[in-house]
Amino acid sequence: MQVANTLGELERAVMDAVWDAAEPVSAYDVQDLLEAAGRSLAATTLLTVFSRLEKKGFVTSDRAVRPYRYSAVAPREYHVAELMHEVLGGSRDRTAVLARFVGSVSDADAVTLRQLLRAEDLRG
Known part of the structure; x- marks a missing residue:
């Protein structure tokens, strides 16, 4: 059974980083966290994932700052x-x-x- 709100593997890794963070994170913050865990990804890839997560309603972005900062919509x-x-x-x-x-x-x-x-x- 496929659940509509299921996150893909990369989306889940990104959301875990967002959920674990004490404050909003940038794609570069997540890039560093994932790299420390042995997973190297381009910032552009992470920005694409954040864009998808925002469309799905999982994150919200603060576009008033650079780089954009992302927060979870819900825990x-x-x-x-x-x-x-x-x-x-x-x-x-x-x-x-x-x-x-x-x-x-x-x-x-x-x-x-x-x-x-x-x-x-x-x-x-």
Whole structure:
């Protein structure tokens, strides 16, 4: 199943750099980060990726400065949660998918899920 908001490998690497940054980043900042991780890319390639990510709504750019600085529109957790919702929404049997998911999480994650569900019950 292809999820519409799925990031390609390079887009994901760029978004990971953006999400991990404490402040907006330029293509050159990301170029340095990726190079330190053993991946050498041209700045023009990264600018193309940023352009695609901006069109997809993942980043916003500050064009008042040079070089342009990019920020994530939403945190990584939001993106991952949206992917989970999208995959679940595409299922014919949501209960079976949820049961499989819950049955496969670690004990620590199960405790966290229970706590989150209890907190949600208290609010609602």
